[in-house]
């Protein structure tokens with residue numbers, strides 16, 4: 041297998057978002073959980089997205105795991121590696137976007153790295169280096185209340201510079217609009233000044249196509265699914281990849297269906313409220329989760345008799361005030377970790393009880409669940425909502441399974457019913 045594109049994603053939902061974008065652009069793509077074991081039977085593909093759970097861990101660990109994934113991908117022929125980050129640039133001043141970018145850049149000897157989280161299909165655009173979420177700057181969006189990495193600065197040149205050892209420049213929209221040669225020239229100018237990274241503006245998919253053409257000539261880029269779109273279209277338009285027909289739904293899996301939500305985003309809170317109309321919903325008590333295993337057991341006891349009648353939803357999700365109160369009592373990381381592990385335990389119990397179709401909301405939550413279920417990889421199926429495909433597990437201990445891993449902010453108001461309709 042010689043890869044046309046290698047990707048390292050810093051969380052699992054982000055990885056499935058990217059795998060979805062690449063698949064829709066015509067690249068045969070597989071998503072792996074971590075670096076695949078040698079005996080995992082991977083199909084012949086153009087792109088591999090290695091999913092890491094490295095967004096919110098200690099920076100040194102994120103760097104070493106990302107470097108190992110990069111080495112694996114380049115060892116399979118990937119001339120270009122995309123480090124997939126969140127379209128809302130989720131990170132803190134300690135990392136992990138800057139430190140990982142610096143390390144991968146040093147390893148491949150890149151001059152200046154193109155960086156953009158723009159993903160216009162989901163309302164993420166970048167102008168003059170400022171990230172907009174829909175109509176508002178990042179620091180005025182719901183991301184200001186994120187439980188793990190509240191985002192208080194929309195200027196990504198500043199945000200990345202605080203995390204990185206290199207200086208950060210800007211390729212502005214006026215340059216992108218002039219085309220690939222103008223972007224090439226600006227990047228060369230920045231590299232000549234010793235500036236190692238450039239936030240690049242993008243508002244429309246056509247901007248990402250221009251950026252993709254230039255990025256594909258380099259060894260490394262950093263971005264969200266929009267950068268993936270640009271790269272994929274460049275690989276196809278320059279004849280380096282022969283586009284594959286769009287993804288198949290595959291055979292039905294059957295089995296029981298359940299939903300888990302650990303995301304506290306506004307989008308997820310609305311989706312849960314709407315799900316109450318169509319399925320039983322259990323709201324977990326975060327205090328009891330932190331106190332011990334009884335709350336997870338209560339959830340399984342609650343779900344068991346109901347599942348035979350239809351899907352259920354179990355949620356820890358809460359409003360920003362409630363999340364802040366739990367964090368004040370137990371610490372941000374300890375509370376987050378305890379809730380993620382409880383969700384993973386609930387997922388394990390549900391699968392032991394016959395659940396084979398599982399929808400998970402939240403990147404960290406999905407990471408904990410997929411790890412606990414020991415699923416080594418996924419094939420990408422139909423799209424439920426922008427950035428969220430149906431995933432078919434490959435090599436799972438439980439056998440045939442369908443999953444949907446929803447990024448906290450993604451999906452329409454009826455996301456859970458939309459997903460269940462497509463997961464048979």
Ligand SMILES: Nc1ncnc2c1ncn2[C@@H]1O[C@H](COP(=O)(O)OP(=O)(O)OP(=O)(O)O)[C@@H](O)[C@H]1O
Nearest residue numbers: 187303356358363376379380402403404405447448
């Ligand atoms: N009631 C709660 N109180 C405090 N923390 C919570 C609560 N419910 C969930 N959490 C924690 O909040 C974090 C939510 O992160 P997660 O990545 O799962 O969702 P998200 O950030 O909305 O999604 P994404 O990363 O895909 O955008 C997790 O660590 C989770 O355990």
Ligand SMILES: O=C(O)[C@@H](O)C(=O)CO
Nearest residue numbers: 054057126127264403447
């Ligand atoms: O880019 C995004 O917004 C998502 O793929 C994601 O990474 C959220 O966790």
